[in-house]
Amino acid sequence: LAKTTQPISMDSYEGQEVNITCSHNNIATNDYITWYQQFPSQGPRFIIQGYKTKVTNEVASLFIPADRKSSTLSLPRVSLSDTAVYYCLVGDLYSGGYQKVTFGTGTKLQVIP
Amino acid sequence: DGGITQSPKYLFRKEGQNVTLSCEQNLNHDAMYWYRQDPGQGLRLIYYSQIVNDFQKGDIAEGYSVSREKKESFPLTVTSAQKNPTAFYLCASSIERDSDYGYTFGSGTRLTVV
Numbered sequence: 001l002a003k004t005t006q007p008i009s010m011d012s013y014e015g016q017e018v019n020i021t022c023s024h025n026n027i028a029t030n031d032y033i034t035w036y037q038q039f040p041s042q043g044p045r046f047i048i049q050g051y052k053t054k055v056t057n058e059v060a061s062l063f064i065p066a067d068r069k070s071s072t073l074s075l076p077r078v079s080l081s082d083t084a085v086y087y088c089l090v091g092d093l094y095s096g097g098y099q100k101v102t103f104g105t106g107t108k109l110q111v112i113p
Numbered sequence: 114d115g116g117i118t119q120s121p122k123y124l125f126r127k128e129g130q131n132v133t134l135s136c137e138q139n140l141n142h143d144a145m146y147w148y149r150q151d152p153g154q155g156l157r158l159i160y161y162s163q164i165v166n167d168f169q170k171g172d173i174a175e176g177y178s179v180s181r182e183k184k185e186s187f188p189l190t191v192t193s194a195q196k197n198p199t200a201f202y203l204c205a206s207s208i209e210r211d212s213d214y215g216y217t218f219g220s221g222t223r224l225t226v227v
């Protein structure tokens with residue numbers, strides 16, 4: 001399983017775009033990149049998933065360069081309610097690779113009024 | 114609505130007592146997982162199960178036990194052998210193949226041992 005590295009914490013003002021980068025140098029060919037969001041005392045919830053290039057949904061965008069050794073979660077115009085911990089996970093969807101996936105410490109995003 | 118239900122949300126137990134945390138899912142997911150989270154820390158895998166009547170130890174299985182008698186249920190027992198059981202426990206499930214969303218998590222059980 002690919003090891004991931006993220007910044008421990010980030011601060012941002014309301015209304016700004018936030019970009020959180022995750023490094024995964026040992027990503028395998030079949031691995032997908034998935035981001036989760038966790039609020040205090042709640043379980044993590046799925047935000048976005050991608051394999052390569054760019055993926056966008058109603059919540060965020062995910063940018064993946066051609067070498068796939070990193071990925072960037074982009075949150076447009078953050079609000080106070082986006083204050084949470086964000087986890088980057090890398091795993092193989094199609095061979096049961098999500099077993100024993102390790103959630104690191106994630107990136108704690110603090111949005112400031 | 115489909116989802117994962119963990120109960121209770123808060124649990125208090127005396128030191129030395131075993132306690133069982135409930136996890137039920139109606140998503141028809143094959144795999145289920147238990148994670149432990151300590152303050153300011155990430156999630157650590159305790160046990161996981163890919164099919165009924167089978168489960169595997171995760172990274173911190175000592176002091177814990179599980180069962181998987183039904184596809185929908187994956188209870189976790191925190192035994193008296195667990196040295197520091199006070200933590201936030203999260204249950205999750207996933208489809209083994211063709212999963213678009215990876216894990217679905219429950220809302221967690223906060224266990225406090227006094």
